[in-house]
Amino acid sequence: xxxxxxxxxxxxxxxxxxxxxxxxxxxxxxxxxxxxxxxxxxxxxxxxxxxxxxxxxxxxxxxxxxxxxxxxxxxxxxxxxxxxxxxxxxxxxxxxxxxxxxxxxxxxxxxxxxxx
Amino acid sequence: xxxxxxxxxxxxxxxxxxxxxxxxxxxxxxxxxxxxxxxxxxxxxxxxxxxxxxxxxxxxxxxxxxxxxxxxxxxxxxxxxxxxxxxxxxxxxxxxxxxxxxxxxxxxxxxx
Numbered sequence: 001x002x003x004x005x006x007x008x009x010x011x012x013x014x015x016x017x018x019x020x021x022x023x024x025x026x027x028x029x030x031x032x033x034x035x036x037x038x039x040x041x042x043x044x045x046x047x048x049x050x051x052x053x054x055x056x057x058x059x060x061x062x063x064x065x066x067x068x069x070x071x072x073x074x075x076x077x078x079x080x081x082x083x084x085x086x087x088x089x090x091x092x093x094x095x096x097x098x099x100x101x102x103x104x105x106x107x108x109x110x111x112x113x114x115x116x
Numbered sequence: 117x118x119x120x121x122x123x124x125x126x127x128x129x130x131x132x133x134x135x136x137x138x139x140x141x142x143x144x145x146x147x148x149x150x151x152x153x154x155x156x157x158x159x160x161x162x163x164x165x166x167x168x169x170x171x172x173x174x175x176x177x178x179x180x181x182x183x184x185x186x187x188x189x190x191x192x193x194x195x196x197x198x199x200x201x202x203x204x205x206x207x208x209x210x211x212x213x214x215x216x217x218x219x220x221x222x223x224x225x226x227x228x
Contacts, residue, residue: 044220047216047217102213103158103168107165
């Protein structure tokens with residue numbers, strides 16, 4: 001049974017860098033795109049970007065200047081980095097596996113709060 | 117970006133009855149190359165990540181009860197839930213995965 005576990009800091013100050021990582025166990029890592037999605041009361045579900053095991057990425061243009069998604073295929077992990085955070089970046093951040101027809105497996109979610 | 121608009125925002129329902137949720141995309145999500153609609157439906161319970169119910173607009177994900185069905189093509193889609201059970205009364209989202217950035221509807225909440 002594939003599982004995705006995510007971790008990272010949940011409380012940030014404005015202008016700091018958000019850093020989250022997801023680890024995949026019990027299943028294949030290659031052949032899929034691995035995604036970051038966030039959910040806030042104000043903006044609903046927002047796709048941040050994705051990466052595959054070779055490092056090919058795609059980002060939401062609305063965040064592209066501040067986002068980096070990286071991958072460590074040997075440890076079956078992928079990470080999100082979002083720079084210069086503001087209160088508008090406060091949300092629950094999820095990682096998820098894309099099988100080409102929707103997101104079938106999700107991390108448990110990380111609540112990120114940006115506050116001075 | 118493709119804008120996904122769900123209707124209604126909230127839907128009063130009765131257990132045992134049918135619920136219908138609509139989703140409209142601002143442009144077609146039907147691929148001419150494979151004749152597939154790049155449209156998914158998710159269910160989300162409080163404190164949980166979304167759960168994939170339907171993909172390719174009408175294909176049920178493994179383990180999803182057959183009282184959930186999806187239909188539609190192009191820009192107009194519907195999620196239908198028949199014989200509503202208490203555990204179905206929650207939040208539902210549609211999503212297009214045809215053109216990046218992939219976008220979600222604003223959500224529809226079923227209410228007793």
